[in-house]
Amino acid sequence: MSLDDPQIIDDEQQDEKLSDHDNDKSLSSLTSDSSNECPYNDDIASKVSTAFAKATGIDIEFAIQLLKDHGWNIDQALKATYEAKEHAQLIVNMKQNWKDSNEKYFKILSWNTDTTDTDEVEFNELIQQRTETMIEILLREKPDVILLQQVGTFALTLIITCLSSLYDDESIQIDSSNNSNYISIFTRKSSIKKKNVSIIKNSENWNMLKIEIEYKNSINIDLFNAFIDENTYSYCFEQINKTNPNHIILFGISSQISDTFWNSHIINLDDLWEKTNQRPETTYTFDPELNSNINENDKPQRYDRIFFRSLTSMNNQFKPVHMELEGIQHIKTSDIIFPSTHWAIQGYFDVNN
Template identity: 25%
Template structure:
């Protein structure tokens, strides 16, 4: 989707609505995604539908049937770092429509450059999901979208190679959420190590602190329920203030803290450094909204060794950042 739009080929409003409806019916999606595809393809319905199925790993047959073409679940790779695993977590600010395509491409380029085995994403929306699926075809995409809920959600990406075996996925709704928030869980084995991965976008805003803390307690409780032979990593845009998590449960550790508490890697939402969002007045807040936690297996199977912020480079295409949040990149060594 380009950052500027040409309305010269725009059909009448009623026709636009009808084509959105037809697209949604043909693809089993919704009108928000239909609008994205049709606007970007001069309102050509057939081309939009074909491009959608192609991007989802499908092709339209000549008899109008849809034939599913599944990409290989595993790819042979030469593991040049047999001792190392990497996980990236990032709120990619899908609600910001400005420069959306170039910013999403920057997220993909960072994923490609860092080559993480696991990616947590927050604030995904359907058009961005389509782009990420297309860019990151070598990852299995697990969506936290629940039909009828808010149009932004979390996702987990797992590398598709012979070193990774996907086991199962689950979504647990936070019952007290007024923002449709949930906990997305994936169980997988990577390099012979059993993992449970959990990501969430906890309740936003200062006034929802009580609900946010309840959601955090629920996530910590779930971490403790997994089998003892599993390493559990949980995190995402947790919207936390330090006072809301003054003391961690036993055997759960903050990955920023255990990797050295580097001050330059502390604040993930920093209005002093990141100007994607306008914030009036002289005071510019900086907070550690995005966090990652680990519960080790018994005996421990990995050691956290590195923690850094990503996405701190201003994009040449638009002179903005990929997101208003910095991403978190963590490294682990097998033990």
């Protein structure tokens, strides 16, 4: 049978028709979801969704979800799309000046990676892709201190391997019952001397990591990293408040605690966001409106925070000057998936030795 055989051509054309039919069927199943009834028939809904995705430059599934969320009102969906893009661009623009003066400041980055191990191969592949993007961001930013929460074994291994030439690291399990969920502290070798490592724990096997460091041979800092809930909240801050009064404190924290629960009398530390002008674009680290990794329809939350305590005796020698969000870029293999369900927080401190 030759390559010009009409039977082969007919078969190929039939395959193309079947492929197109499958795509239409896939779009149809997405657009006909009864969770937000579409006013169009399947054919028109598919065309509207495809055109909307092309016009806005977003993934087709994300386009359909946006249209559903706004009752298939194209104007409202467009407005939401462009507002999200403008918000992201604003964050990028405002960060640029701080990038240009990178070496002048002490930098600390805290990030809930949401990379807990899973037995599903498909999810593990996605975790690898997300982690690779995280590593790119960490190597680009090169903060002096990196605090990571909810890190799975696989992701942690990748991160340690890729950062080992620049950073020392310490990691512990968040709790003894879950041996594949870690918190980690990375300290930059060129600027930090690690002096002591300890684990703070309660009777219910909850763990917090503490590292005492010396920054540029002159400033003593106690680093803390933890994932907390309402049950461990008070104990956590009680332990931190017992630390050496002659040391600066830097504490990265992730939680699922709502804003109304926080009690300043218990904390007795400064909140970096509050001390850097509380800029609206840096408020929420868990934001279902902007982060398509999040499947819930919850309100945006400030689940992730950096707390600090400077010393009055230092006369503003270690002063917070800026805070920004990182991790707002998509992973390389997708135009819809972000590195984590949480944005990272990066803080800048002005240091005068």
